[in-house]
Amino acid sequence: xPQRLRGRGGAxxxxxxxxxxxxxxVAVPEELVRGAALxxxxxxxxxxxxxxxxxxxxxxxxSPLAATHRxxxxxxxxxxxxxxxxxxxxxxxxxx
Numbered sequence: 001x002p003q004r005l006r007g008r009g010g011a012x013x014x015x016x017x018x019x020x021x022x023x024x025x026v027a028v029p030e031e032l033v034r035g036a037a038l039x040x041x042x043x044x045x046x047x048x049x050x051x052x053x054x055x056x057x058x059x060x061x062x063s064p065l066a067a068t069h070r071x072x073x074x075x076x077x078x079x080x081x082x083x084x085x086x087x088x089x090x091x092x093x094x095x096x
Contacts, residue, residue, distance in 0.1 A: 012027045
């Protein structure tokens with residue numbers, strides 16, 4: 001974790017624990033969220049999955065947050081496709 005993000009967790013937790021959940025959510029740096037979650041446009045998510053594969057990551061744990069069950073299934077299928085594509089590239093370039 002970058003040094004500039006260290007030490008903020010306690011303040012965020014304090015806000016959350018006293019019931020200021022919106023304020024706690026706003027206090028979470030976007031850089032941290034983007035570093036820990038697969039969010040963004042489909043092309044951004046595809047790039048992140050490929051970057052994970054290139055670094056040797058072989059398993060991702062995901063919790064789709066779409067509003068409907070059908071959409072969550074579609075999101076998982078899309079991620080499976082991205083992962084398969086990334087594995088193919090990693091294998092072809094010898095990075096896996």
